[in-house]
Each structure stands twice: as C-alpha cells, then as structure tokens.
Amino acid sequence: MDLKPDNISNHTPAPSGPASKISALAIVAMVLAVIPCCPPVNLLAVGLGMLAYRRIGRSGGRLRGANVARAAIFAGFALSILSLILLGRFGEQYQQRLKDDMLTDLQVVMQAAIDQQVGVVQSKWSPNAPVVPSDEAILQFGAELEARYGAIERIIIVSQTHSGVSKQRIQAALIFQCTRGEYNGSVEVELAFLPMELIPDIRLHWLMLEDPEAGNLRLPEVDDPPDTRKNSEP
Numbered sequence: 001m002d003l004k005p006d007n008i009s010n011h012t013p014a015p016s017g018p019a020s021k022i023s024a025l026a027i028v029a030m031v032l033a034v035i036p037c038c039p040p041v042n043l044l045a046v047g048l049g050m051l052a053y054r055r056i057g058r059s060g061g062r063l064r065g066a067n068v069a070r071a072a073i074f075a076g077f078a079l080s081i082l083s084l085i086l087l088g089r090f091g092e093q094y095q096q097r098l099k100d101d102m103l104t105d106l107q108v109v110m111q112a113a114i115d116q117q118v119g120v121v122q123s124k125w126s127p128n129a130p131v132v133p134s135d136e137a138i139l140q141f142g143a144e145l146e147a148r149y150g151a152i153e154r155i156i157i158v159s160q161t162h163s164g165v166s167k168q169r170i171q172a173a174l175i176f177q178c179t180r181g182e183y184n185g186s187v188e189v190e191l192a193f194l195p196m197e198l199i200p201d202i203r204l205h206w207l208m209l210e211d212p213e214a215g216n217l218r219l220p221e222v223d224d225p226p227d228t229r230k231n232s233e234p
Contacts, residue, residue, distance in 0.1 A: 026052035026065035029072035033079060037087060042080035049073040097199055102172065102189060103155050105202045110152045113142030113219070126190040126203030133220040141219040148214055150179030168193075169205070176209055185209040 029052055033045035049072035056063045105124055112120035118135045125132055133141070145152075160172040174185040187207040191200035208218040 020059075020062055020064050023052045023056050023063045023065040023069065025055065026069040026072060030068050030075070033072040033076035036079065037083045039080040039083045039087075042076045042083065044076075045072050046076035046080075049076060094199070098170075098191075098202075099157055099160075101199070101202050102170070102187075103157065105189075105204070106155050106174075106187060106207065107152065109204065109207070110145060113138055114146045114151070116142055124202075124204055126192070126205055128190060129203075129205040131206070131220040137220050141217065141221075144217055145209075148211065148217065149176070149181065149183065149209070153177050153179060168200075183209050183211060 025048055029045045029048035031045075032041050032048065035041050035045075049069045053066060053069035053073070056066045056069060109121050109124050112118075116139055118138045121133070121138045154177040156175040156177070158173040158175060160170050163169045163171065168191045169188060170191065171188045172186065174187060176183045176185050185208055188205040190203045190205060192203050193200045206218065206220060208216055210216050
C-alpha cells in the first residue's frame with residue numbers, strides 16, 4: 001500500500017545563491033566603539049564602521065550588518081566625546097589633589113620643624129633628594145623659621161613645573177603667609193607612586209623661603225638647590 005501523499009513532488013528545489021554573512025569588520029568596529037575611556041580606539045571604531053558600512057552596501061547582498069556598522073559609528077563618536085570629558089575632569093581633580101597634598105605636607109613639615117619634631121620632617125623627605133637634611137639642620141631651620149617669621153598661617157602655590165623622568169618631580173613657586181609678613185619661596189618635591197595607590201605620595205627634595213633682608217632660609221642648607229639637583233642626575 002502506497003502511503004505517500006499525492007501532493008509531494010519528487011523534484012528537489014534548485015540551489016539558491018551563496019548565503020549572506022555578517023561583516024566581521026562591522027563586529028570589530030562595534031567592539032572597539034564601546035571600549036570606555038579610550039578616545040583614540042573609539043575614533044578608530046568610527047572609521048572602521050564607515051568602511052564596513054560602505055563594503056556592505058557594495059557587496060550586493062553578500063554581507064549583512066549595516067545596522068551594526070551604523071551603531072559602531074554612533075557609539076564610537078559618543079564614547080570618544082564622553083571619555084574626553086571624563087578624562088578632563090579626572091585630570092583637573094588629580095592635579096588639585098596633588099596641590100592639596102603638597103600644601104598639607106609643607107604645612108606639616110614646617111610646623112614640625114618649629115616644634116623640633118625631627119622624625120616627622122625626615123619622614124616627609126625623599127631618599128632620592130640630592131641632600132637629605134640632618135637632625136641639626138632641621139633643628140636650626142625650625143628655630144630660625146620661628147624667630148624670623150613666627151607661625152606659618154597659609155601657603156599658596158603660585159605656579160609649578162614638572163621635570164625629571166616621567167614628570168615625577170615638581171618645582172613650585174610659593175607664597176608663605178606668616179604672622180610677621182608675607183614671603184616668596186619655592187619647593188621641589190618628588191611624586192612617589194606606591195602599589196595599589198592612584199594618588200602618589202609627596203616627598204620633599206628641598207624648600208626655601210626668600211628673604212632679601214635676613215637672607216634666604218633653606219632646608220637643607222645648600223648654595224643652589226636647582227644646580228645641585230641637575231649635577232646629581234646622570
């Protein structure tokens with residue numbers, strides 16, 4: 001008994017053309033477009049997305065993924081702009097944090113010198129400094145500081161420049177507001193990057209108060225801190 005339905009044809013359908021495939025370039029562009037905080041890579045994704053979109057349009061249906069390419073172009077533009085804004089704000093906050101830490105450490109060092117707390121001053125000094133102040137130099141600096149100027153009420157950073165390998169040294173022009181007047185000064189610090197810490201630690205190389213009448217007051221007592229620093233570098 002024949003159980004075959006009468007309406008089934010014995011002829012197989014003719015093979016169609018090759019199946020379309022999604023553009024690998026569009027997928028790569030989309031992946032690169034969504035990488036955060038990396039504007040160069042995001043902009044590269046925009047270029048790849050445009051290239052993929054053109055290739056898809058010219059493929060005659062052999063490639064798919066036009067929507068993916070368009071999404072990569074849009075996301076790449078959006079992420080690059082957003083990343084630039086976020087990185088700019090982070091940079092501003094980072095620089096402000098460095099200034100605040102420098103001012104805090106300077107205030108601590110100078111008050112500790114006045115109070116003859118030698119260990120506190122030495123703990124803030126860099127072991128890479130051209131000259132590390134001795135106990136006697138710290139005690140003399142603190143006594144002279146208090147006798148000439150009284151208490152240090154406020155320190156203001158006027159300007160600063162970065163130098164050294166990887167910009168790890170900062171030289172800053174300062175204004176010291178004391179109970180007995182206002183004086184210009186300067187300092188050089190080193191940024192000590194510690195493991196698992198985003199903000200580096202501040203370590204002093206030297207500091208100086210400019211006093212045209214009584215003579216400059218420096219710690220450590222050297223003839224010319226900038227020249228001493230340069231001669232110590234290879």
